[in-house]
Amino acid sequence: MLEDKLLVLKLKRGSTDALRRIYEKYKDDLLALAISLSYDRAIAEDALHDVFVAFVQYAGNLRLRTSLKSYLSSCIANRVRNLNRAKMDRLAPLSQTETVGADCNNPSQQAMSAELYERIDRAMAELPYPQREVLVLHVQGGMKFRVIAQSQGVSINTVQSRYRYGLDKLRSLLNEEAEK
Amino acid sequence: MKHTENIEKLIKLFCVRKRSAVKTTAELDERIIRNTVLAQKTTKTEPLAAMRPGLWRMIMRNRMTKYVAAAVIVFVMIIGIVEFGKPIGASTAFAAAMDNIRKARTFSCIEMFEVSYEDNDKSGTYLMEQKWMFREPDLKRHEKLTSPWPQYVGEVTICNYGTRQELSFRPAEKTARLRDMVYDYTIDRKTGELKQTQLNTRLRDRILEWSAGAVEDCGNVKLNGQTVRKLQSRHDNRTTTVWIDPQTNYPIQVEHTWTDESRSPVMITAIQIDVELNYKLFSLEAPDDYTLSVDEPGWPDDKRKLMTKVMHLGLMCVIYAGNNDNRFPGELADLVTSGVITEEALKRVLASPNDPDGPPVFRYCKPDSSADWPTEVTLYEIYDEWPEDGVVTCFMDGHSELITDQNRFEELIK
Numbered sequence: 001m002l003e004d005k006l007l008v009l010k011l012k013r014g015s016t017d018a019l020r021r022i023y024e025k026y027k028d029d030l031l032a033l034a035i036s037l038s039y040d041r042a043i044a045e046d047a048l049h050d051v052f053v054a055f056v057q058y059a060g061n062l063r064l065r066t067s068l069k070s071y072l073s074s075c076i077a078n079r080v081r082n083l084n085r086a087k088m089d090r091l092a093p094l095s096q097t098e099t100v101g102a103d104c105n106n107p108s109q110q111a112m113s114a115e116l117y118e119r120i121d122r123a124m125a126e127l128p129y130p131q132r133e134v135l136v137l138h139v140q141g142g143m144k145f146r147v148i149a150q151s152q153g154v155s156i157n158t159v160q161s162r163y164r165y166g167l168d169k170l171r172s173l174l175n176e177e178a179e180k
Numbered sequence: 181m182k183h184t185e186n187i188e189k190l191i192k193l194f195c196v197r198k199r200s201a202v203k204t205t206a207e208l209d210e211r212i213i214r215n216t217v218l219a220q221k222t223t224k225t226e227p228l229a230a231m232r233p234g235l236w237r238m239i240m241r242n243r244m245t246k247y248v249a250a251a252v253i254v255f256v257m258i259i260g261i262v263e264f265g266k267p268i269g270a271s272t273a274f275a276a277a278m279d280n281i282r283k284a285r286t287f288s289c290i291e292m293f294e295v296s297y298e299d300n301d302k303s304g305t306y307l308m309e310q311k312w313m314f315r316e317p318d319l320k321r322h323e324k325l326t327s328p329w330p331q332y333v334g335e336v337t338i339c340n341y342g343t344r345q346e347l348s349f350r351p352a353e354k355t356a357r358l359r360d361m362v363y364d365y366t367i368d369r370k371t372g373e374l375k376q377t378q379l380n381t382r383l384r385d386r387i388l389e390w391s392a393g394a395v396e397d398c399g400n401v402k403l404n405g406q407t408v409r410k411l412q413s414r415h416d417n418r419t420t421t422v423w424i425d426p427q428t429n430y431p432i433q434v435e436h437t438w439t440d441e442s443r444s445p446v447m448i449t450a451i452q453i454d455v456e457l458n459y460k461l462f463s464l465e466a467p468d469d470y471t472l473s474v475d476e477p478g479w480p481d482d483k484r485k486l487m488t489k490v491m492h493l494g495l496m497c498v499i500y501a502g503n504n505d506n507r508f509p510g511e512l513a514d515l516v517t518s519g520v521i522t523e524e525a526l527k528r529v530l531a532s533p534n535d536p537d538g539p540p541v542f543r544y545c546k547p548d549s550s551a552d553w554p555t556e557v558t559l560y561e562i563y564d565e566w567p568e569d570g571v572v573t574c575f576m577d578g579h580s581e582l583i584t585d586q587n588r589f590e591e592l593i594k
């Protein structure tokens with residue numbers, strides 16, 4: 001957190017090293033977030049690109065009210081929402097979405113079978129976008145409901161409801177699949 | 181198989197797996213870096229400024245902080261220090277009056293500015309209000325008038341540098357804590373000498389400097405029903421407005437605003453200079469109905485001295501890095517060649533507290549600028565055999581720890 005504050009301070013003063021450091025630090029998390037939101041790698045990459053270019057342009061006026069990561073995650077969510085709006089119904093077939101290779105060696109990854117992973121992935125893709133956005137930002141992006149609410153301009157109750165409905169919907173989708 | 185249970189856990193696992201599988205490509209990295217650097221170059225930025233000694237407070241707080249908010253608060257104060265530290269052109273006559281005030285023995289004011297805060301369950305911004313009082317040569321009182329956390333509202337801290345004791349009490353909890361300040365040390369920046377902390381009158385001195393520099397007369401205005409004289413000065417990106425009591429010529433309120441509107445204004449109000457402050461305000465006796473606890477000194481005195489020294493060195497390294505695009509010095513002598521510290525001062529800080537002219541007692545390891553600042557070791561106490569009470573260690577972000585677990589220490593310096 002403190003390091004981020006120092007980096008932002010340096011960025012405001014034109015440090016290219018600070019910019020590179022921030023990019024290196026958060027690029028993978030943000031790209032993964034964008035992919036989870038958009039289900040389209042091309043849109044996700046565009047979002048990451050646009051967010052960083054805009055971040056640099058407005059860095060001079062930047063006033064962080066949350067962590068840098070939360071701030072960038074909110075920017076990604078907003079950008080993906082706009083790009084998705086521009087390319088309505090452009091959800092890629094599931095076969096083209098980002099999937100996990102078979103060579104995962106992280107124990108937490110091994111704890112989930114490829115089959116289960118795919119089922120959850122399909123269920124996530126079926127969620128209404130506002131619910132998926134809240135789920136992804138909270139669970140994957142680690143953002144607090146309050147911060148999500150601020151970034152989306154809605155009340156915290158709305159965000160919590162979307163999260164709850166999202167989980168319920170996922171639960172029912174997974175159960176339906178299991179019963180087939 | 182049903183997933184009616186632990187769906188949240190399942191989704192978390194799914195997200196962890198998904199996140200770890202995604203990586204940017206080299207082409208994407210190159211495109212984004214190229215375009216962002218280009219955008220950066222075409223965007224007006226502030227000139228790179230050296231980090232100022234005010235970072236000390238930030239580093240100090242960071243070591244002890246349990247709440248990220250504390251670091252943010254200190255950060256805001258540093259911005260003020262960095263900006264305010266520059267000399268302001270002075271009106272000679274007014275400066276002379278201010279010089280007289282400098283001899284004042286008492287001072288009090290309320291300082292206000294907006295800060296952001298965040299901890300595990302809440303975050304946002306709030307107007308921080310704090311009251312400062314001191315009575316020279318050795319009494320200080322600080323009152324926290326606002327806080328996002330109810331237990332801290334109204335917290336009072338009283339320091340007596342003569343008896344070297346500190347009392348703090350929280351009205352919200354009816355608790356009080358007495359602490360011995362015998363082991364509170366600081367380093368003289370010019371000489372590198374280790375000495376005990378003493379009353380700091382910097383806030384008053386700065387107010388006087390700002391007041392002396394405000395020479396644009398805006399005429400008489402009303403402030404809280406009183407007719408006062410309003411003066412202003414503009415300097416770089418800051419405007420300082422000073423309200424002066426025409427009877428005494430003392431400043432009673434100072435405000436700083438910035439051309440960058442996203443930066444919070446700083447207001448210092450209810451300024452009282454050389455007004456009688458009752459000794460009771462600085463009493464080290466806890467209020468009657470409060471539960472008093474006494475803090476034990478904890479670490480041995482020699483370790484506290486070493487910690488003060490190593491944190492000073494850590495701070496110098498951070499300042500160096502601030503001037504050199506995050507690159508830390510190759511060796512400590514680079515601090516001297518870059519003008520961050522004098523050779524004499526460095527030698528003295530590196531030496532044992534018991535042998536100021538002796539050999540260095542700390543070893544420096546140059547960290548990589550991309551390392552994790554709070555966990556990367558930069559300096560540690562040299563030892564032959566593992567000391568029973570641990571080794572003083574300083575990290576890249578300038579905080580310091582007394583590490584008693586040898587395995588952990590060895591892991592850290594690998």
